[in-house]
Amino acid sequence: MKKLKASFPHLGSYHAPLEVFFTAGFGVDYIVPPPITKRTLEIGSRYSPDYVCAPFKYHLGNFIETIEAGANTLVQSSGVCRLGYYGELHEQILQDLGYKVHFVNLAKYKAPKPINFYNGFKEIKPDMSLTKIAQIFPVVLKMFEHIDEVEDFIRQNVGFESTIGSFDKVHADFLSDLRMIRKKKELNNTYRNYMKRFKEISVKKPNNPLRVGIIGEYYTIMEPFSNHYIEKELAQMGIIVDRWLNVSNTLLHYPKKEMKKHIEDYVKYPMGATSIPTIDRALDYAKKGYDGIIHVKSFGCTPEIDTIPVLQNISNDYKIPILYFSFDTQTSETGFTTRLEAFYDMIVMRKEAKK
Ligand code: SF4
Missing domain, CATH: 3.40.50.11900 (Rossmann fold)
Known part of the structure; x- marks a missing residue:
């Protein structure tokens, strides 16, 4: 049987918790989507309806680049606007282009009920372990929060750093370290250490x-x-x-x-x-x-x-x-x-x- 290589469209810095969730929770490989570039947009626009909003085009381009990087299972979220219909269209377009991937459209399980989460997760990996998912889920949620807290701090300070690039460097190290974390204690320590490092960066704020x-x-x-x-x-x-x-x-x-x-x-x-x-x-x-x-x-x-x-x-x-x-x-x-x-x-x- 082919090894599952899953992916989810790129959004800011959230690839780290998603990778942890897929690898530790589902036990599958996670293909981190390539960063969004001009090429992503070009490919996405080429195969998208002209008047659809830009996130549709970015996601489609990103899906194609992720398939090129080896993904065979693509997951699309639901949404409270047109995004909720995008999964169906993306799946159809990718099929028409000849890509043979397993496409999991979470919009089918939209209502936030435990049974829907369960069914959606089962579609990603039918023999998934609920215990493993339950163990990693709180760590992943906390990771999202810590990323947001760190980035709030950066936005308040990066414009005043004494050495250009200092915040970016520590931020990149932080995201890279998060990918290895599987336990809440580890996560809390990493977050604390990195917040200390961010606060030590020299800034000259008027x-x-x-x-x-x-x-x-x-x-x-x-x-x-x-x-x-x-x-x-x-x-x-x-x-x-x-x-x-x-x-x-x-x-x-x-x-x-x-x-x-x-x-x-x-x-x-x-x-x-x-x-x-x-x-x-x-x-x-x-x-x-x-x-x-x-x-x-x-x-x-x-x-x-x-x-x-x-x-x-x-x-x-x-x-x-x-x-x-x-x-x-x-x-x-x-x-x-x-x-x-x-x-x-x-x-x-x-x-x-x-x-
Ligand atoms: S909120 Fe919905 S309609 Fe607006 S750009 Fe995003 S996906 Fe499109």
Whole structure:
């Protein structure tokens, strides 16, 4: 029988916990998807419907590159928007292209009930051991949280590092070490040691640095290639970047009720996908006096398009500038940089004027 080599589409730094989950929980090989590049997007776009949102194209390109890297079992998640239909289409396109892979579409097991998790896991590996999965699951969940905590810290500080690249280097070591971890104690020690290392990195932060909050669509906000590495660009301008949206905040500790209450003066009904956190965070950044907000989304993302008039109301009420980026396969690097630089100049001038 062929050895199972599973994979899941790339998203930010989360390949480490996914690898641990598949290898220790299912006992299968995990093919870490190649990092997203221009080629990923080119392949994905070539075989995708033209008007589908960009995450579909990235996932498809990523699936093909992962098959080229040896994967024979592909897993696609469900989602609360069109993402929930993507698995079916991806599977069909890959079949039509002649790829012979086992495709597990978790959208079939959407309702978060234990029986659905069980059935979904069984489809990945029919003779899986529930005991092994139950043992590794809490470690994996904690790993997601630690990655998010570490990256929050980096966003607050990387723009002020004395030696360029210091945070990136420790971050890469951290992710690489996580891949070896199988026990919670090991994980806690590793996290503690790395937080110490991050805190020891020399930073020169001014007294009142610029602060920008990033809000927007799930994939585009979390996959740096798809947003032209916007967080890095902002950090290089000496800006503290705040981004609430990540896996632990949205999937593990989502304060949906509180958020809905918080934004009730602006919206009565949820508009799907990440619309609630987008509006909630914008309002929070506005109330806290951030210097600006950047809204990122994929071209054609309906839930995030619907949030824009609400964001404009928040911008008017709190006099906070919001820059809107809609990314697609054709987004020009020059256009992106020019708009970001103009936004930077504007928030610097506003800050100066307030002194
Ligand atoms: S949230 Fe928007 S961009 Fe993301 S998959 Fe859904 S519709 Fe597409």
